[in-house]
Amino acid sequence: TQLLEQSPQFLSIQEGENLTVYCNSSSVFSSLQWYRQEPGEGPVLLVTVVTGGEVKKLKRLTFQFGDARKDSSLHITAAQPGDTGLYLCAGRTFDAGGTSYGKLTFGQGTILTVHP
Amino acid sequence: GAGVSQSPSNKVTEKGKDVELRCDPISGHTALYWYRQSLGQGLEFLIYFQGNSAPDKSGLPSDRFSAERTGGSVSTLTIQRTQQEDSAVYLCASSLFRDSYEQYFGPGTRLTVT
Numbered sequence: 001t002q003l004l005e006q007s008p009q010f011l012s013i014q015e016g017e018n019l020t021v022y023c024n025s026s027s028v029f030s031s032l033q034w035y036r037q038e039p040g041e042g043p044v045l046l047v048t049v050v051t052g053g054e055v056k057k058l059k060r061l062t063f064q065f066g067d068a069r070k071d072s073s074l075h076i077t078a079a080q081p082g083d084t085g086l087y088l089c090a091g092r093t094f095d096a097g098g099t100s101y102g103k104l105t106f107g108q109g110t111i112l113t114v115h116p
Numbered sequence: 117g118a119g120v121s122q123s124p125s126n127k128v129t130e131k132g133k134d135v136e137l138r139c140d141p142i143s144g145h146t147a148l149y150w151y152r153q154s155l156g157q158g159l160e161f162l163i164y165f166q167g168n169s170a171p172d173k174s175g176l177p178s179d180r181f182s183a184e185r186t187g188g189s190v191s192t193l194t195i196q197r198t199q200q201e202d203s204a205v206y207l208c209a210s211s212l213f214r215d216s217y218e219q220y221f222g223p224g225t226r227l228t229v230t
Contacts, residue, residue: 031217042120042207042221043159088159101214102147103172106159 003027006089006107013079014115021074021110023089030092030100032065032072037086037109079114086111118142120222122208128228129198137193137225141210148191149211149219150175150183154204162206165191166214198229 005024013019023032031050035043047056049065049072056063060083062075072089090104121140129135141148150162161175165185176182180199185191195202205224212218 033217041223042209044221045218048217090159099215101164102149102209102211102216102219103161103164104149104151104159104219105161106151108158 004089004091004105004107006110008110009108010111010113012113012115015080016078017114019076019079019112021087021089021112022071023073023091023107024071025091026070027091027093028069029105030069030094032069033090033092033104034063034072034074035088035090037088043088076112079112081114081116084112084114120208120210120220122206122222122225124225125223126226126228128230131200131229132197134194134196135198135227137195137206137227139191139193139208139210139222141189141191141208142220143189145210145212145220146188147211147214147216148185149209150191150193151207151209152204153207153224157204159207162193195227198227200229203227203229 007022031048033048034046036046037043047063052067052069054065060077064073087110089107092100094100123138148165151159152162153159163170163183164172167188168185180196183193205226207221207224209219209221
């Protein structure tokens, strides 16, 4: 069973601070995704990282995929109240044939609260 | 519609009753996924459809759970003889192809078993 350990579980910070959320596993993933979920809605995809060592930036958000494709991080610079929400990492694994499809294994999530 | 829709949005049922949850994926999307989100377990995979076939049912927690998809479109998740531990938000997602990275989630059905 592939597991994704996400930390921290809760994060409460002031506007303008920086933060990092981590996602770790002992398993190799073909790709890692980060989602954001608002109350009463489904998760919305933020980014997909595919190549080991890959770094992607989305405005103030920076996503990194570990070299061994077992871990990932999400860094937010100068957090704003609008960043408040549940952040989820999710990995795609390889099937018996060595390919991957959209079945996702999710981390437990990080509830981020940014205070004005 | 433009996105994935699910119905009902909320369902309260008594223990032992059967429930049906519906998912309408984005038109033309061949792959459809069901997930369950609960406080204790996070978001868990239940079943995957490619067209009308379900090549991966590995996440269904017991034989009380079943799902079908018809016409390569609408899917129904059925839970028989509901138990309190079935209480959760059931999410449906669809993607254009089996290996597409973009997976679009519906708003979910919140199931409460009393």
